[in-house]
Amino acid sequence: MNRRIGFGDTVLLYLDRKRRWLVKVSEGKQFHTHRGFIELEKIVGKSFGDSVITSTGDKLYVLKPTLVDILNFFERPTQVLYPKDLGLLLLKLDLEPGKRVIEAGTGSGVATAAIANAVKPSGHVYSYEVNLEFLNKARQNLSRLDLLKYVTLKHSDARDGFDEIDVDAVFLDLGDPWNVVSKAYLKLKGSGTLASFSPTMNQVEKTVSMMKKDGFIDIETCELLLRHMRVEEGRFRPETRMVAHTGYLTFARKANREDPEV
Ligand SMILES: C[S@@+](CC[C@H](N)C(=O)[O-])C[C@H]1O[C@@H](n2cnc3c(N)ncnc32)[C@H](O)[C@@H]1O
Incomplete structure (x- = not known):
């Protein structure tokens, strides 16, 4: 009922x-x-x-x-991830209840909320953010969804490294992800999943070359384009306006360096 x-x-x-x-x-x-x-x-x-x-x-x-309805009403002091990018991100990070995830930076907490919602009730997100104002806004946003109990918000620079060990996945959405890739490598479980989101190609180039250097494999970068349709009988056509660019998503898996076959 x-x-x-x-x-x-x-x-x-x-x-x-x-x-x-x-x-x-x-x-x-x-x-x-x-x-x-x-x-x-x-x-x-x-x-x-x-x-x-x-x-x-x-x-x-x-x-x-729905989760997307609520994310749309989050206050946004920063750029945020759009649902089109979040959908693939959750799948490629292989998130499910029980997984432990490191994220940097938290920003407005939109991605944090989507990740926490995927790993709850037994999983956890450890989210790092340098800007205290953004961190507090993310805390406020996450409390609207009752997700704070699945998230530890950390006011810390991701370039200084992460406290957690053996996490299942790491997600990077900050200006210089290439400076954090090696920190992520250290804290991921073997074959753990890494994802990075960047709006510009030069950021992606630097990040991917650092991933290769550090021992990540199965590296792929993509851009998702979402075009809405105006469906009217006899006049079915794409909407005139669209969000043409958000950013590039890069995914990778951790290979163990000590493996003699590597
Ligand atoms: C684009 S926003 C992230 C948006 C977030 N993914 C969302 O969906 O709401 C990037 C954030 O990374 C933070 N940041 C930049 N460099 C950082 C660092 N070294 N360590 C931690 N956070 C950092 C910025 O302050 C900013 O809030």
């Missing part, structure tokens, strides 16, 4: 593809949109998928927020 929505639940109020709001259901409060307002307590007792009518007679659907 569908669970009934109660006070304290967070819901997504959906008007159309472009207009949607993440709202906490609170007692005695109104929620205002350009299409009128609703009394939030009117949502209590409804099931996800039901709708409410605003003061101007418009219909808002009450949806259970």
